[in-house]
Amino acid sequence: MENTQDMARSGARRVRRLIGGRTLGDWVADLIIVLILLLIVASILYPIWFIIIASVSDQTLVNTGQVTWFPKGISAYGFQQILGDDRIWNGYRNTLIYTVAGTVLNLVVTMPAAFALSRPEFKWRRLIMLFFTITMFVNGGLIPTYLLYKQLDLLDSWAVFVIPQALNVYNLIIARSFFESSIPEDLHDAAQIDGVGYFRYFTRIVIPLSSAIIAVIGLYYLVQHWNDFFTGLVYIRTYDKQPLQIVLRDILLSNQAFQGGSGSTAGAGYGQEFADQIKYGVIIVSTLPLLVIYPFIQKYFNKGVMIGAIKG
Amino acid sequence: MLFVAVFNYGPMYGIQLAFRKYDFTKGLTGGDWVGFQYFRQFFASPMFKPLMVNTIRISLWTLVMGFIAPIILALLINQIHSTKVKSFVQTITYMPHFISTVVIVAMINLFLTPSTGLLTRFLSFLHIDNANFMGNPSTFTPIYWISEVWQHMGWNSIIYLAALSSVDVALYEAAKMDGAGRFQLIRYIDIPAIMPTAGVLLILNMGGVLNVGFEKVFLMQNTLNLPASEVISTYTYKIGILQNQFSYSTAIGLFNMLINFVFLVIANQISRRVSHTGIF
Numbered sequence: 280m281e282n283t284q285d286m287a288r289s290g291a292r293r294v295r296r297l298i299g300g301r302t303l304g305d306w307v308a309d310l311i312i313v314l315i316l317l318l319i320v321a322s323i324l325y326p327i328w329f330i331i332i333a334s335v336s337d338q339t340l341v342n343t344g345q346v347t348w349f350p351k352g353i354s355a356y357g358f359q360q361i362l363g364d365d366r367i368w369n370g371y372r373n374t375l376i377y378t379v380a381g382t383v384l385n386l387v388v389t390m391p392a393a394f395a396l397s398r399p400e401f402k403w404r405r406l407i408m409l410f411f412t413i414t415m416f417v418n419g420g421l422i423p424t425y426l427l428y429k430q431l432d433l434l435d436s437w438a439v440f441v442i443p444q445a446l447n448v449y450n451l452i453i454a455r456s457f458f459e460s461s462i463p464e465d466l467h468d469a470a471q472i473d474g475v476g477y478f479r480y481f482t483r484i485v486i487p488l489s490s491a492i493i494a495v496i497g498l499y500y501l502v503q504h505w506n507d508f509f510t511g512l513v514y515i516r517t518y519d520k521q522p523l524q525i526v527l528r529d530i531l532l533s534n535q536a537f538q539g540g541s542g543s544t545a546g547a548g549y550g551q552e553f554a555d556q557i558k559y560g561v562i563i564v565s566t567l568p569l570l571v572i573y574p575f576i577q578k579y580f581n582k583g584v585m586i587g588a589i590k591g
Numbered sequence: 592m593l594f595v596a597v598f599n600y601g602p603m604y605g606i607q608l609a610f611r612k613y614d615f616t617k618g619l620t621g622g623d624w625v626g627f628q629y630f631r632q633f634f635a636s637p638m639f640k641p642l643m644v645n646t647i648r649i650s651l652w653t654l655v656m657g658f659i660a661p662i663i664l665a666l667l668i669n670q671i672h673s674t675k676v677k678s679f680v681q682t683i684t685y686m687p688h689f690i691s692t693v694v695i696v697a698m699i700n701l702f703l704t705p706s707t708g709l710l711t712r713f714l715s716f717l718h719i720d721n722a723n724f725m726g727n728p729s730t731f732t733p734i735y736w737i738s739e740v741w742q743h744m745g746w747n748s749i750i751y752l753a754a755l756s757s758v759d760v761a762l763y764e765a766a767k768m769d770g771a772g773r774f775q776l777i778r779y780i781d782i783p784a785i786m787p788t789a790g791v792l793l794i795l796n797m798g799g800v801l802n803v804g805f806e807k808v809f810l811m812q813n814t815l816n817l818p819a820s821e822v823i824s825t826y827t828y829k830i831g832i833l834q835n836q837f838s839y840s841t842a843i844g845l846f847n848m849l850i851n852f853v854f855l856v857i858a859n860q861i862s863r864r865v866s867h868t869g870i871f
Contacts, residue, residue: 308773312670319664320683322741326698327686329709425832506691508806513832524693531697532810558701562694569689577682 334358334559354556361560369519370526377440377522378504385500386493388445393454394481397462408455411448428514439514440507440522447503450496457492458485491579498576505569527565531558630842638826646822649808652736654796660744662789665751666781670773681752684745696810699738700725726815735811739804750792754785797858823847 332349335358361367396404425434433439462485470480486493508524515521633639664684671677687695702710703724711724724730762780771779805824812820823843831840 305773309670312667316667316671316680319744320680323683323687323745326702326709330698502689506689506693508691508693508810513828524691527691527693527697528810531693532700555701558697562697566690566694570686573686573689574682577685 330559330562334563338556358560360557366526370523374523381441381504382500384445389451393451394458397455397458434514435516440510450499494576495579530561633843642823642826649732649735652732653739656736656740660740661747664744665748669755687742688746692806728816728819731816731819751785754788758784794858797854
């Protein structure tokens with residue numbers, strides 16, 4: 280489709296050249312559009328670039344505004360501190376476990392459920408779908424949820440990160456719409472004629488055809504788990520079990536000193552200038568994994584979100 | 592069919608969980624029936640008015656700006672001819688969506704540090720001087736919605752770009768033949784093409800009008816900006832989890848949900864009248 284569009288565009292351009300070329304107004308409009316978009320792109324890229332250069336620069340220079348484009352007074356002190364801090368690695372490990380376990384469970388639950396709900400011969404699908412959709416708008420609220428988790432012994436356990444979030448209705452709808460619109464019904468008919476059961480049809484035929492949607496939904500879940508802050512805040516008491524985001528909150532926002540510098544007296548170890556350098560470094564260390572994964576899956580995004588939109 | 596039954600076990604468990612939560616509310620108040628006592632307590636409390644005002648102010652700003660910005664961005668991106676430039680802009684604008692709330696708030700704090708922060712310096716260069724942006728109730732809402740738009744604008748534009756890409760190219764050609772200019776093309780083809788999507792999204796957002804993102808507000812709060820930043824969800828958390836006033840907190844939560852639901856229904860009705868699209 281991309282191609283036909285391009286062809287149509289270049290065709291149109293040729294026509295326009297024949298009848299007198301692009302008008303001045305077109306050029307001005309293009310220029311304005313490009314400038315606005317450039318500004319938006321810069322407003323996103325520059326802060327990120329600034330964090331990178333600030334994390335390795337002398338903080339006195341950063342704070343007085345002398346670091347604009349390239350790092351100055353390079354020092355790796357911040358990163359050395361981060362590498363030597365147990366809390367970050369502990370949080371990292373916890374988050375990694377919760378994210379991997381959570382995402383695997385998410386996919387194992389969401390995909391078959393979406394498949395079952397996409398089958399037209401499944402009688403109860405509309406009713407069950409309604410059940411799911413209601414939960415998007417209605418929930419018990421914070422306290423009832425908290426008390427339920429308490430009863431189920433989920434409080435302060437790693438399972439609270441994984442089990443209650445096993446299914447996200449929005450992702451379920453996306454996956455179901457994908458199965459409905461992108462898997463040809465002929466395949467199912469052929470499978471039935473060959474005597475292939477639902478289970479084998481799903482695992483051998485549907486799953487291999489759904490890599491795009493699995494990638495997108497997997498990423499949604501992954502991001503959701505990685506950035507989960509609320510669960511740790513409300514349901515976890517033991518610090519050893521806290522995910523990375525809580526650790527980040529303590530370092531970045533509550534200004535808790537690093538182990539290396541948290542001697543006994545206030546201000547021991549290092550001053551404010553290093554605290555900021557460490558913060559910039561922590562931001563990079565904690566966000567990098569997602570930003571690295573994301574471009575690889577990005578090409579599927581438009582497709583994934585579009586499918587969700589149609590049914591949404 | 593057997594397979595279907597087996598694999599519905601997973602989701603059914605999820606339903607059960609979600610609905611047991613809901614039933615629990617009844618079980619809780621049912622323990623010792625006090626009627627609407629907690630609701631009355633909330634309405635009469637001195638916190639009621641500031642909570643409602645803050646919640647609505649923050650959420651309306653975010654709702655309106657967060658609704659308009661992606662549409663404009665999508666229309667602009669759609670005007671780019673080169674596929675490479677297009678995908679570059681898209682890649683960059685989607686990126687902030689993946690940054691966690693904690694990190695976003697940390698970035699806001701760092702950039703708005705009084706006198707030395709990156710943005711503080713930039714703004715004072717533009718003669719917008721303010722000693723302490725984060726410690727000022729009047730700047731809380733703008734900081735909140737601007738950062739929210741910055742983070743999610745690109746991501747939320749995907750859905751509109753998808754709608755725009757399905758517009759028949761012949762439509763543009765025909766309009767150009769009739770002498771339509773650039774802005775007329777946008778006005779009469781692009782905007783109508785995304786209206787249904789925009790309508791549905793607006794309804795869904797209206798349903799969350801009192802749901803200001805708990806995490807971000809909570810993390811951005813400090814003692815100085817609290818008069819403008821205490822919202823219903825952070826208040827329920829504080830009195831519920833931190834002060835153990837379970838019933839009172841639940842009543843406020845339920846009230847919040849009811850209001851949201853009313854907004855959802857109203858928005859849906861209006862949208863059905865105006866554009867014949869609705870979600871139910």
